[in-house]
Amino acid sequence: MKFDSSTYRFTEPGKLGKIALSAGLVFLVISVLGYFQDSAQFFLAYITSFMFWLSIALGGLFFTMLHHLTGAKWSTVLRRVSESAAGTIPLMLILFIPILFGLHELFHWSHPEVYDPASPSLDELLKKKEAYLNVPFFVIRAVIYFAVWFLLSHYLTKTSVAQDSGHDDKLTGQMRRVSAPGMVLFALTITFASFDWLMSLDAHWFSTIFGVYIFSGAFLAIMSFMILVGYFQRRRDVLTDVITVEHYHDLGKLTFGFIIFWAYMAFSQYFLIWYANIPEENYWYLYRWDNSWKYVSLVIIFGHFVIPFVGLLTRAAKRTIPYLAVMAGWILVMRWADLYWLVMPTHHQGGFHFSWMDVTTCVGVGGLFVWFFWKRYTSYAVVPVKDPGLEASIHFTNT
C-alpha cells in the first residue's frame, strides 16, 4: 500500500482488496453449500448479512447528502468514505438477486395459496394486504429503490470527483440542490425497503416507526464504518494530518447521539406495544422474549445501548482514537445482532437458533462489500481535493 500525500491518492492500493475479494468469494461458496443443506436457513442468514452491509451503503448515501445539505465544513475530509460506501449500491443490487430466489423460503405472503379463498391455507389477514404484498409489485418496488439509490449515489460521487480536476465551486451548489429532493426520496425508499425486506418477514405484524428505526441503525453503521476506515488508514500513516482527532471527536459525538436516537426508536416501538398489549402486535415481541431469544434481546439492550452509551460518554473516549475504533467495531457487531434479532426469530419462533451460515454469509457479503468499497475509494483522491471547504475541514477544531 503506497499513498501519495501530495495528490491524496493511493498509488498502490495494497492487498486489502484482494484479501477481501478472495475471503468474500470463498465464504460465499461455502455458504452456497449450506444452501443444499438447509435452504431456508441459508436465505435467512443471507438476508441478514445483505441488510447489514446494505445499511452501511445507505448510511453512506444519507451522510453524503446530509453533508451537502447542511453545508458542514468538518466532514469534508470524510466525504469520500461515505461516497464510496454509497458507491457499493451496484454491487448490492447484484447481491440482492439471490434473495429473489428465496422469496418462498423467506416470505410467507409470497405463496399464492395464502391468497386463494379455495385453499385451506388462506390467510384472511394477509388477503387484505394482497395489493401490496405480492411478488410482481415487490420486485417493481425493489427496482425503484435501487434505481433511486444508484442514481443519487452515482450523481453525487461523479460530481464530487469532477470537482477534483478544477476549481468549480458551482458543483458544490449542484450537489446540494440534488441532495434536497434526494433526502425525500431516500426517506421513502429506505422506509418501504425496510417494510418489504424486514417487516414483511412476519407479514401480520406492523409498526409505523419501523422505517425510522432501520434508518437510525443505518446511520450508526456508516458512522462506525467511517471511524474504522479512518483508523485503518491512520495505522498505515495515511491521512494522519487530514483526518485529525477533531474529526474523530465529532464522529464520536454523532455516534453517541445516534446511539441514543436508536434506543429512542427501539424503546418507542417496544414501550407502546408493551403498554397497549394488543395481541395483534405484542406477539412479535413475545416470541423474542418468552424463549431463548430473550438472551439475544438482552444482549441488544445492553450491547447496543448501555455499553456504547457509557463507553462514548466522556470527551476522552471520543478523542482516544484506538479506543473509539474498538467502540465502532463493537457497534457494527451490534448492528448485525440487531438485524439478526429482527430476521431470525420470525422463522425460529420456538427459540434461539444459530447456524454456521449466519457467519459465513456475513463474511461472504462483507468481503465483496469491502473489496468493492476499497476499489472505488482508491480509484480517486481520498479527500475532495478541490472542495472549497477542504482547508476549513482539515484545520477544524472543536472549540
Next chain:
Amino acid sequence: MNVSAKELSDSSTQREILVLGNPTFEKITEAVSRIVEGKPTRWWYALFSISVLLTIMLFANLVYLFWEGTGIWGLNNPVGWGWAIVNFVFWVGIGHAGTLISAILFLLRQRWRTSINRFAEAMTIFAVICALLFPAIHVGRVWVLYWVFPLPNQMGMWPNFRSPLLWDTFAVGTYFTCSLLFWYVGLVPDLATLRDRAKARIKKILYGLFALGWRGGNRQWRHYELSYLVLAGVSTPLVLSVHSIVSTDFATSLLPGWHTTIFPPYFVAGAIFSGFAMVMTLSLIARKVFKLEDIITTKTLERMNKIILVTGLMVGYAYSMEFFIAWYSGNDYERFAFINRAFGPYAWAYWIMVSCNVIVPQLFWFKRLRTSIPVMFIASIFVNIGMWFERFVIVVTLSRDYLPSSWDYYSPTIYDIMLLVGSFGLFFTLFLLFLRYLPMVAMSEVKGVLPQADPHYNHGEGG
C-alpha cells in the same frame, strides 16, 4: 437588503458574516439595550392593552369555569377530551423550538442561532406556562390539583404511576425548570450590561440583583461557558422526551388512530415545526418594530424556513406512515379511523391540517419564497393554525368509537373559544413584558459571532 455572497464572508477569517453592517460591540449593545431603556412605542402600548384585555377575559372565564365546572365546555360522551388537551399539546409543542435553538443548535455549532435564541427561549417559557394552564383546569376540582404530585398523605393515596398523564406532570415540570434555568443563565451577562447602563436607582438594584455580581472576568466567562454547555447537554434530551411523553397520552391507549408506534418522534417533529413557525411569526414582528433587521438577518430567517420545510416534511412523512400502516395492518378499525379522518364529518379539519402543515411549507423549496418576508409571515401563521388543527384532528378521533350508537359530533362552546383566545392573551402579555424589560437579543452571544471576536482576527491581511 441586497448583500452579495462575497460580502457575506469575512476575508481575514473565512467566517460567515452573521450580523450586517459590520457593527462594533458598542453598536450591538446600543441597538438591543435601547429597546429596554427607551420609552415603549405606541405599537407596544396598543398590543399590550389588547393582550391584557384578553388575559382578563381568560381569568374571568376561569372563575366561571371553577364555579360551574367543565360542563360549560363542549365535551360530550365519546369526546371526553376536548379543547383543553388540544390547547395543552399545542402550547407545549410551541415551546420546543426555543429549546432546539438554544440547546441542539448550540451543540451543532450553528452560530446563526445567536440572534434568535433569547426570545425563542422566552417564548418557550411563556408557551409552557400557557400549556400548564389547561391540564390544571381540566381536572374540574382545581383545589385538589396538588394530588397529581406524589405527596405522602394520611389517606395512603397515590397518583397512578402508570398513567401517562402523571408522566406529563414530571416531563413538563422538568422541562419548565430546565428551560427557565437555561434562559436565566444565558441572561446573566446581558443583565449585567443593563445594570451598568441603568440610570434609575431601582433599575440598577433590580438588574444588579439578577446579574448575580457579574463582572465579565475571565474566570466568570469560563464558568459561564461550561455551565451553558452542560445545560445545553441536559436540555437536548428534553427536546425529545417532553413531547414523546405528551404523545403517550394518546399512544398508550388502545384506540385506533391513537395507538401507533411512530407517535413519539412524530410529535417531536411536529412540536419543532410549530415552534419554529411561532418563532418566525414573533421574530418578523419584533425585527420590524424594533428595527433589528441587521441582527436578525434575512439569511437567518431563510435558515429557519429551511428547518420549517424539513420538519414539515417529517410531519408529512408521519401522516403518510399512519395512513399506510393503517391500511397495511389489515385491521378494519384502524382503516376506518383514518378513512373517517380524511372523509368523515371532520374531513374539513383534516384537510386544513394537511394543507397548512404539508402543502404550505413546500413553498420554501424556492429561494425566492423562503427569503420573502410577506410569504414567510403568512406561511408561519398557516403552520400555527395547521398544527393546532393536527391536535384537534387527533382528539376528535374520539367522536366515532367502536359503538356507532354512541357516535356524536363534538363542537366547542363559546367558553372553549374564549379560553383559547385568552391563552394567546396571556402569552402575548408575558412576551410583551419580556420585550419591554429584558434584552430580547443575546447581546454577549451576538458579539461572540462578530468577526472581531475571533482570536485570529487581524492576523490575516493586517486586518
